[in-house]
Amino acid sequence: MKSILEEYKCGKARLLTMLEESDDPVVKTVQPSLKTGRKWKVTEAVDEAKECLKMKEVIVQTQTDRRGLGSTTAKWWSKTEGKEKRDMIIDEIRNKEDSTRVQKAVQQPQQGQWTNWDTAIQRYLTWNDIWHMAPLRISFLIRSVYDLLPSNANLVRWGKKVDPTCPLCQGRQTTEHVLSSCKVALSQGRYTWRHNRVLQELASVISTAKGEIHPSSTSSTVFTTEGGVKKWHGGSIPINTHRKGLLDGCDDWVVSADLPEWERHPDAIRKTALRPDKVIHLLQHNKLSWWN
Numbered sequence: 001m002k003s004i005l006e007e008y009k010c011g012k013a014r015l016l017t018m019l020e021e022s023d024d025p026v027v028k029t030v031q032p033s034l035k036t037g038r039k040w041k042v043t044e045a046v047d048e049a050k051e052c053l054k055m056k057e058v059i060v061q062t063q064t065d066r067r068g069l070g071s072t073t074a075k076w077w078s079k080t081e082g083k084e085k086r087d088m089i090i091d092e093i094r095n096k097e098d099s100t101r102v103q104k105a106v107q108q109p110q111q112g113q114w115t116n117w118d119t120a121i122q123r124y125l126t127w128n129d130i131w132h133m134a135p136l137r138i139s140f141l142i143r144s145v146y147d148l149l150p151s152n153a154n155l156v157r158w159g160k161k162v163d164p165t166c167p168l169c170q171g172r173q174t175t176e177h178v179l180s181s182c183k184v185a186l187s188q189g190r191y192t193w194r195h196n197r198v199l200q201e202l203a204s205v206i207s208t209a210k211g212e213i214h215p216s217s218t219s220s221t222v223f224t225t226e227g228g229v230k231k232w233h234g235g236s237i238p239i240n241t242h243r244k245g246l247l248d249g250c251d252d253w254v255v256s257a258d259l260p261e262w263e264r265h266p267d268a269i270r271k272t273a274l275r276p277d278k279v280i281h282l283l284q285h286n287k288l289s290w291w292n
Contacts, residue, residue: 006097010090012042013049017086049092053077111146149175196259199277203257206278255280 012034019032036042054077061074075088105112130138143149152173155161166173168184185191256262256279 003097003101006094009040009042009045009097010093012036013046013093014086014090016042016046017089021082021086045093046089049089049096050077052092052096053088110148113147114145144175144179147175149178151175151178199257199259203255203259203262203278206255206280253280 016032016034019027022028034042057076057078061069061072063069075084077085077088080088102115105115133141140149148154150160152161152166153164154175156164164172166177166182169182171177171182174181180191182190189196256264258275258277
């Protein structure tokens with residue numbers, strides 16, 4: 001998710017550099033004046049970005065991450081021109097905005113914990129995704145990332161409670177503990193209860209439909225062109241016969257689900273690392289169809 005303020009600044013900087021480097025001599029000689037408010041000036045930001053790029057060329061390339069020195073190709077300000085220079089200015093402004101956000105996050109003991117996450121998987125969330133989300137879901141998503149949900153440990157930190165223990169296992173009740181680490185909730189199946197109930201209903205409907213699907217017979221139809229040169233063999237569907245998809249024409253298929261009370265998955269599935277929710281095994285055609 002990108003910052004709207006960052007996109008605004010980059011857009012203004014891109015417009016200014018395009019006007020300054022215009023091929024029209026009249027536009028190029030006129031000093032463009034872009035209104036950006038009182039707190040931030042686009043001309044100062046562009047000039048600062050240019051000076052930083054020139055200074056980086058003096059310092060030469062240094063190691064900035066774990067990939068090692070020389071793993072990336074550096075671009076130098078003096079050897080670029082046109083659109084490439086504009087892109088370098090925009091990237092420098094983005095880097096400054098990113099460093100400003102990191103500096104602010106480091107000073108926050110709770111919300112800034114993400115600065116120490118080295119193995120966390122990045123989640124790409126667009127503004128379109130946020131627009132279609134329910135407000136309560138967005139609130140839960142953001143607060144869960146920054147560990148600001150009302151767990152007993154947080155309520156004690158905020159002065160709302162005096163006991164941070166979990167009422168089930170007597171451990172310290174943090175957000176991670178509630179979502180995935182409570183041993184009592186795990187042994188009682190609370191983490192998988194809702195998923196298993198939905199899977200139970202789907203598997204029951206599929207199993208019930210087995211008696212309603214009957215094999216349908218098809219006849220071969222031959223299409224011949226004028227002169228009898230080419231022929232196409234195709235299948236014709238008898239009148240009043242409705243195809244039902246994958247299971248049409250089969251009456252020996254078996255459904256299995258990832259539930260304790262259901263039949264186990266076929267050996268071809270259990271030998272792999274896959275763990276699908278439902279598997280349909282067509283015995284006659286020796287085919288497997290599964291989905292999660």
